Amino acid sequence: xxxxxxxxxxxxxxxxxxPVSETPEELARAEWxxxxxxxxxxxxxxxxxxxxxxxxxxxxxxxxxxxxxxxxRRLADCKVGFPALGRLLNSLAAGKPDKTAQSELLGYSDHxxxxxxEIAEKLLQPLVDDALIAQxxxxxx
Numbered sequence: 001x002x003x004x005x006x007x008x009x010x011x012x013x014x015x016x017x018x019p020v021s022e023t024p025e026e027l028a029r030a031e032w033x034x035x036x037x038x039x040x041x042x043x044x045x046x047x048x049x050x051x052x053x054x055x056x057x058x059x060x061x062x063x064x065x066x067x068x069x070x071x072x073r074r075l076a077d078c079k080v081g082f083p084a085l086g087r088l089l090n091s092l093a094a095g096k097p098d099k100t101a102q103s104e105l106l107g108y109s110d111h112x113x114x115x116x117x118e119i120a121e122k123l124l125q126p127l128v129d130d131a132l133i134a135q136x137x138x139x140x141x
Contacts, residue, residue: 029128033121034112036131040120041113046127048134056130058123066119071105080104 022030036046040063047057074080084104091098106115113120 025132028132032131032135033124033128036124036127037113037117037120040124041117046124046131048127048131050130050134051137053130056127058120058127062123063116063120066123067106067116070107070115070119074105074107079107 036058039046040058040060043060045057045059047055047059049055071085075085081104084101087098088101088105091101109115109118111118111121
């Protein structure tokens, strides 16, 4: 009986993905990305500069434009089920933003910061390596 169990357990274990091994570099990348997304969600642009390079950033204007493009695509693809844009604008004019309309316009995301966070992550992802190099250069000073 135990032999059968061992065989079944081994077969099950073989189907599992390999254990995750996060290197210090991967952890630093994930931490910088999380903090940068959090800054953008709070309304703060993310900026840094490596030595002898031009400054790099993702500004609130960049995020605004990316969110706008995302919502426009959803509207054009008829993925918004009710007059969410009108409802959101009217609720903002009344001083009480409609969260349901906002969610409908943005769409679902399981990202910790929601769809806006997912969009911010796409903007920030290409900058992670340079940002970490800039941080290391700053620590050398």
